[in-house]
Amino acid sequence: MDDAPGGNTQDEAFAQNRTSWDQRVPVHVASEFYDVEGWLRAGRGPPPAEVAALGDVSGLDLVHLQCHFGLDTLAWARVGARVTGLDFSEPAVEQARVLATRAGLEDRATFVCANVYDAVDALDHQTFDVVYVSLGALCWLPSVDRWASVAAALARPGGRLFLHDVHPLSDALSDDELVLEHTYFEEPEPYIDDSGFTYTDGTYAVSMERNYSWNHSLGEIVTAVIDHGFVLEGLEEHDWTSFARFPWLVRERDHHYVLPPGRPRIPLSFSLSARRL
Numbered sequence: 001m002d003d004a005p006g007g008n009t010q011d012e013a014f015a016q017n018r019t020s021w022d023q024r025v026p027v028h029v030a031s032e033f034y035d036v037e038g039w040l041r042a043g044r045g046p047p048p049a050e051v052a053a054l055g056d057v058s059g060l061d062l063v064h065l066q067c068h069f070g071l072d073t074l075a076w077a078r079v080g081a082r083v084t085g086l087d088f089s090e091p092a093v094e095q096a097r098v099l100a101t102r103a104g105l106e107d108r109a110t111f112v113c114a115n116v117y118d119a120v121d122a123l124d125h126q127t128f129d130v131v132y133v134s135l136g137a138l139c140w141l142p143s144v145d146r147w148a149s150v151a152a153a154l155a156r157p158g159g160r161l162f163l164h165d166v167h168p169l170s171d172a173l174s175d176d177e178l179v180l181e182h183t184y185f186e187e188p189e190p191y192i193d194d195s196g197f198t199y200t201d202g203t204y205a206v207s208m209e210r211n212y213s214w215n216h217s218l219g220e221i222v223t224a225v226i227d228h229g230f231v232l233e234g235l236e237e238h239d240w241t242s243f244a245r246f247p248w249l250v251r252e253r254d255h256h257y258v259l260p261p262g263r264p265r266i267p268l269s270f271s272l273s274a275r276r277l
Ligand SMILES: C[S@@+](CC[C@H](N)C(=O)[O-])C[C@H]1O[C@@H](n2cnc3c(N)ncnc32)[C@H](O)[C@@H]1O
Pocket: 014, 017, 018, 021, 066, 067, 068, 069, 070, 071, 072, 086, 087, 088, 089, 092, 114, 115, 116, 117, 134, 135, 136, 137, 140, 141
């Protein structure tokens, strides 16, 4: 086990992160950002671009890694997938089960509490047609190679991986300005965040435990995916993201934030699709 700063082990960093995520859950569930009541009323499915990428998922088995309180997971159940969400935060998983019942999707949705690195055992070696990962996932994991090995073990032959995440260039920048502050590449030493900031509802701050995060370059992510037996089918860098990564981003429409005119255009998120050999 690698040492994190202050002599903490990776397990201690995970434990600290889990406490922080446990604390965010009630704030996020009640937030305007997630707008749970609106989501229930509107019966919203997954983002159209993701539906276009994955096609018809009805009857398919889909696993959502780091599913938070299940909103993105259940969106896929709404369009016919049998979904399994996995997250290491017990309050998140509890809320996901509540949301599944409220949405009338409990027959098609299972939620499991486990570290993503332990997902294969936690899911009893079950395999899936789709391994799905949505925004804000990889930065919580020290090794993207280890994550890709889990994704590969969960995907059936011919099954697909779809990942939409924060672009690592964006994560290497300062929180205030377009200035490089962190290393772009994966490093054993985590980035430590004591800001108490969470991404819902603008600059809403919660009293949170310290977070540890790790950046992974786009090349490291693609290499890990290929090394573990996936064939890359698509890789798109987006000049938008779904949360206010910087306080001065312009909100174009719901959950779609772009750089203001006159700023250099840089990638803020990316989508990757791959197929398991
Ligand atoms: C930003 S949220 C994902 C958000 C999701 N895209 C959404 O909007 O609902 C990140 C999630 O990763 C989970 N997480 C972080 N590290 C994890 C780990 N090592 N294993 C499992 N889940 C983890 C957190 O509990 C949190 O729910």
